[in-house]
Amino acid sequence: DAGVIQSPRHEVTEMGQEVTLRCKPISGHNSLFWYRQTMMRGLELLIYFNNNVPIDDSGMPEDRFSAKMPNASFSTLKIQPSEPRDSAVYFCASSPGWELGYTFGSGTRLTVV
Amino acid sequence: GENVEQHPSTLSVQEGDSAVIKCTYSDSASNYFPWYKQELGKRPQLIIDIRSNVGEKKDQRIAVTLNKTAKHFSLHITETQPEDSAVYFCAASMDPYKLSFGAGTTVTVRA
Numbered sequence: 164d165a166g167v168i169q170s171p172r173h174e175v176t177e178m179g180q181e182v183t184l185r186c187k188p189i190s191g192h193n194s195l196f197w198y199r200q201t202m203m204r205g206l207e208l209l210i211y212f213n214n215n216v217p218i219d220d221s222g223m224p225e226d227r228f229s230a231k232m233p234n235a236s237f238s239t240l241k242i243q244p245s246e247p248r249d250s251a252v253y254f255c256a257s258s259p260g261w262e263l264g265y266t267f268g269s270g271t272r273l274t275v276v
Numbered sequence: 277g278e279n280v281e282q283h284p285s286t287l288s289v290q291e292g293d294s295a296v297i298k299c300t301y302s303d304s305a306s307n308y309f310p311w312y313k314q315e316l317g318k319r320p321q322l323i324i325d326i327r328s329n330v331g332e333k334k335d336q337r338i339a340v341t342l343n344k345t346a347k348h349f350s351l352h353i354t355e356t357q358p359e360d361s362a363v364y365f366c367a368a369s370m371d372p373y374k375l376s377f378g379a380g381t382t383v384t385v386r387a
Contacts, residue, residue: 208375213373254319
């Protein structure tokens with residue numbers, strides 16, 4: 164199993180541009196999570212899906228952030244327009260069931276200049 | 277929602293000594309407590325977890341203890357080695373899908 168696959172690994176963009184982060188969960192995992200990690204705020208849950216349905220998006224910081232999961236094997240996190248304070252590492256994680264723990268992807272390091 | 281506090285924020289130990297990290301949680305309904313290790317520049321990885329019906333769990337050099345009455349749980353690493361140097365995160369869950377993470381502990385093992 165290739166694990167949770169995220170792309171791109173690194174993204175540098177200018178303020179105001181649209182950014183799309185992608186995630187392929189582990190096959191058979193029915194829960195998917197998007198986290199943001201910064202030194203100041205640690206690991207923050209942005210949104211999670213169960214069986215492709217968004218269950219809780221209360222962690223999405225503002226309307227500039229949106230996430231979709233059109234099918235069981237793909238999810239996107241979009242920021243439009245991006246701002247320098249969005250710079251962080253964004254992790255996607257998937258789980259076959261909540262008591263079985265998460266598997267994190269390698270993350271996308273986003274830098275907005 | 278669940279609030280998880282983790283202490284200390286940094287920990288430096290001599291190789292071969294033990295390291296202990298403590299976490300407290302706020303919601304007595306939480307019943308799943310995993311620990312993640314994140315090496316520099318890498319992803320967090322699950323190293324051990326414990327459920328509320330168990331007081332202690334061991335896996336080689338690492339162990340986790342849970343005190344549900346006091347709402348705290350701890351990670352113990354014995355005979356520390358340089359490869360144990362990393363950031364360790366505790367987490368707690370009462371929601372079927374959502375983990376609340378602590379702020380992390382940076383562990384440095386001195387050779």
